[in-house]
Amino acid sequence: MTVLEEPIKEVLTLRNYVGGDWVDSQGELIDVVNPATCKVIAKVPISSSDEIDAAVEAAKEAFPDWRRTPPLARARCLFRLKELMEKRFEELSRIQTMEHGKTIDESRGETRRGIENVEVATGIPSLMMGYNLEDVASGIDEYVIRQPLGVFGIIPPFNFPFMVPLWFAPYAVATGNCVIIKPSPHVPISQVKIAELVDEAGFPSGIWNVVNGAQTIASHMLDHRDIKGICFVGSTAVGRDIYRRCGETGKRVIAQCGAKNFLLVMPDADLERTIAACMTSFYGNTGQRCLSGANLVVVGEGLNEHEYDSFYEKVVNAFVDAASKIRVGYGLDESVQMGPVQNKHRKERILGFIQKGIEEGAKIRLDGRMAKLLGGWPHTCFLNPTVFEDVTPDMTIGREEIFGPVASIMRARSLDEAVEVIHRNPFGNAASIFTSSGKWAREFQYRVQCGNIGINIGIVAPMAFFPFSGMKDSFFGVLHGQGQEAVRFFTESKVVIQRWF
């Protein structure tokens, strides 16, 4: 076993990036720990509300000139940023593995997804165009102009330290706004590295700011009267609170929240490829994705009892067999397929769910609690894949978001029953169907109340030029991150009606 070279050689002391300067925070420094090795790799400050105020002031000051900067010139800053990200692609990816724990393939995938958003935002001269119509009345023309609003706050989660802020920030700055990003204190390094590249790319001061910290400053951002909107990705409880509070202060909100994603396997599914897709879905990123598969529903549509039992067993056995072969270890080891969870508290939470599953009567087919690892890493944050079968939708593990490498297999006799099970769950982030039938696929797509629908797809991750959708308790807001919707979110549509005497 050989581990790829770590790009962080000594403990970093992170600073805030405010008004184009690197600023030492007055806040307490806390450790950023590599969950695979348990070594401290950085110290991150927990900044104060005053430091957010300073960032907002810097952004406000920068806004008028940035807004007046031609869209093409703003796009050129993004082109330079993209080039720098490409140059540092490997380093940026390995840092994600070090701070988060995901495998190197997953980190590179995350880097790519992030860069793709920068690429899409470089198209702003076209994306931001308004529209017009002559002669809406005699001699009168009408048109729409899209204008930026000012300062936006971005509060990302811990599970995609590089990519998630890039669902928003490139579009915000491309449209002429300024941003303040508050990274998760568990995984702040990637955003600090991006800010270094922003600086190198020659963005004017105050356009792109990073203030490290925790809940207190996030809360302060919600109440700040000079912040025009908030982009949040995280839990439903927090997202709902953000939506309410931002409503009170008149802010725009994108709040992408929790999930409990169902994957249906129909009797005509290509089982080999379905199982391969399921492994990525349930165990990729160690299950810490809002798009991760959580419940695998084996559907017996059109089968008699005997045939259904046999089909169910076949799916369960294939799933358990594949999951049991997943190699777990440090993500910088290229032979590893699943890394640790991001921190030990997350692991304890997941263990609590597994215990609950056993207590509530689900049958544990693969027990990942005693982790077998490639390499002699401390077991602190590691788990192996776990599989439960005979899970019902009312059990805790069938109902709540676990956010870890735990699969719950359920039964449904028909597609109708499976769709009903999905709808009984409060979340509506993603759902997939594995089938060879166009009819079933269309029915699924038409009826299921989830924002992201997969047809023979395990991870329904929208590309940068499509919105990252979500419904029910998985999303609060109207417009979504990425692509055209992000452009609309970050701009006001001003209508002009014009007549010349």
Next chain:
Amino acid sequence: MAEPNETMTTASAIISFAEKLEEDSFRFYGELAEKYTEERETFLSFVKESEKNKVLLTRTYQETITDAIEACFSFKFLDLRDYLVETTLAEETNCKDALKRALEFEEKGSRFYMDVAERSRSLLATIPLAFRKVAEVRNKRKLKVKSLLEKLT
């Protein structure tokens, strides 16, 4: 790069192996160009090809890897040891033996790229395309090496 073994299935491991294959190639043919000067131009053209191959493969991987593909689970049942060739030549190796080694290297290399192209068919189109392109380069090279060998016998 991790030691190749039968359990290698991640995209990262495959790309690292391919990059190593191309690095070994430009070192190997660079040595041949220095030692056997009568075919220097041919060997140097192989060196250039391998440099281009490496850039193509790395770029294709980095530009297409996303969580939309099953990157950690795409290449199962591939034993990378099947494609290994010893490319360090002993001091006294003559040109004919060196060419025989080159032929084996190209055959295994080409087979490796065809095998991974086949296994990556379900991924984004650019991935199998890049593997097939490098396999074709290696196939053409194989023919050139064969003709050089025939010249010597």
